[in-house]
Amino acid sequence: MRVGAIGKAAAIVRDPFGVQPNDSDYLILSLLYDTVTIPAKSPLVAPRLATRWEAGEDLRTWRFTLAENVAFHDGSPCTAEDVAWSVRRLRQSEAGTSRLPGIDVSGIRAEGPRTLVIESRYPNSRIPLLLRLTTFVQKKGTTDPAGAPGTGPFELDWFRDGNARLVRNDNWFGGEVHLDAIEVRMFDRTASMVNAVLTGEIDLASNAGAVAARTAGKRDGVQVVRRPDDTAHYVVMRTSDGPFADPRVREAVKLAVDRKALVDQAISGYGKPANDILGTGDPCYAKDIPQRERNIDRARKLLDEAGFDRSRSYQLLTTEEIPGMAESATLLANQLQEAGVKIDVRKQDQATFLGASRGKAPLYTSFYGTQDSVVFCAGKLLVSESKLNEAAWHDPAFDAAYQQVVSTADDKRGAQLSHDLQQVQHERSGLLVWGAADGIDLASDKVGGLPDLPGYGRVQLERAWLSG
Incomplete structure (x- = not known):
């Protein structure tokens, strides 16, 4: 094929172990190398190298039992030492803290030939979920990956x-x-x-x-x-400083956009409007939180209350990294103009955008390609300690809600805590999540x-x- x-x-x-x-x-890489676990529909994680797993009572220490008779392509056996070495190598990578939040290198070890042990700094019921995407396994000590x-x-x-x-x-x-x-x-x-x-x-x-x-x-x-629910399309508004640090300004921008028009035009209707919450494919996605609808009058009022300078233009940076990303920027500029926000769209080449703009600029378009878990997205992109926290959003209430949801193993309690997490994100994060595109x-x-x-x-x- x-x-x-x-x-x-x-x-x-x-x-x-790098960023691809x-x-x-x-x-x-995904066809050559197995990961510890893999994505699935329900539940959201399935076995691969690990056939089963269990946590200690405190949800800090996890033991993953590895499949028998696993061999590398050269015929040599794959053991827990190889898996532990590979996961440690991933943790030491550039994005290691975001890929494995709450896990230190010292907390990853082999226990016998077929047991991988992962220790978290805090109780975390979602450890198997973290190991399903990029925990590619190579031989221990590989120097030329x-x-x-x-x-x-x-x-x-x-x-x-x-x-x-x-x-x-x-x-x-x-x-x-x-x-x-x-x-x-x-x-x-x-x-x-x-x-x-x-x-x-x-x-x-x-x-x-x-x-x-x-x-x-x-x-x-x-x-x-x-x-469905393949990719989140969103606008990043930097919250730590600059013109979008005021939460009233961020809310105004979120109210000024026409999400359905963005879905219909930027991604040709192959998707659905989103509600400023990542993880639209999660069974626990909070559908009862009212959809944020366009309200130009309210947006103008909030901008006035915040003393937002509508006499100047603001750059909206974008690139053609994925289909719909650059197209959405022009549409957003026209929509925000109706609220009196002047936008100057600047399209950059991918290398410049990723190196100089993403995670640094006050306003830009972005995306995330895993939409099946609210908690997974929160840990990757929104908690204060994440290096992928593009909006530089530091919200103690959100961080506390995240810690609560990952520290419970009770599904019913976890669903309620997940709802609380989504409520905070919806109200004041720096991400305007306007659409969930189909893959x-x-x-x-x-x-x-x-x-x-x-x-x-x-x-x-x-x-x-x-x-x-």
Whole structure:
């Protein structure tokens, strides 16, 4: 099966413990290397290298029992020492504190050949959830991670300039793999990737976006795979300083936007309006919190009360990192103009945006590609200690609510605490979450068994098949 994925040659990262801005890199790594757990629908986490897990009474110490007879692609056994070493390596990475919040390197160890022990600084019932995306496992002591053997359903045949061929691992512990091989082809533009699937050059265009679905959805021989609640689209307003530090200003901006229009136009209707809360796919998502509707009069009043300077223009930075991101910026500028907020849209190249703007600028568009868990998103993007806290939002009540929800193992109590967490986020965070976009994959009608999970669940292609 020939799979297209978006990537830039200048941004290729083959280190599974690094940050992978390229979809193509992440796809390759996910097929080569197993993680401790994987995403699922219900519950939100499923076994992979770990077959089961349990926590101590204080919810601080977790023990993960690893699968038997797991081997690396070179035939050597994979043990708890390898898994512990890999998770420690992840924790030491640039984004380690955000990927594994509350876990220190010293709290990750092996206990015998098949037990991974994770100790948290605080009670945390969501530890298995944290281990499901990027806890790729390599051999203990690996010094050259690029191309090192993994334990995954496919092993590397070759890698050239961002493109790769992966062949089936017949000894994979996880069960039967249907495809003989997967070829991953890197495309730097979505339009080129979509054209490739329409002409039969590739069999699957991964994460192609809403525009592709709109243009290709009626073509014979092509199927559109929609994965609801895939990506959160939002605007970041820096809360620590600058023009959006006043919560009244942030509320005014949130009231000035037309969310349905943004969904209809920026992502072609492939999604739904959001309510300034991350995690729209979570069964515990607080649907009873009233949807924030557009109210220009109220927005103007709040701006006046805050003494907001409407005589000047404010830069809204954006880039074309994912479909709909740049398109939304122009729409937002026009909508905010009706409330008297003058916006100057500045589109940057991806490298400049990620290096100089994201997490630093007062106002910019952004996104997050995992929408199935409110608590997961909160721990990654909103708690004060997270390095991915883009809005520099430090709210003691929110931090306390987060600690409460992760420190309970009771589902009913956890759902109520999750509701409290969402209420605080809705009221005053620095994120204007305007839409939850569907994930869109385009595939030949000869392809089957594709995942329908949101976010990075799309890379789980071990059960896919291709008819003759």
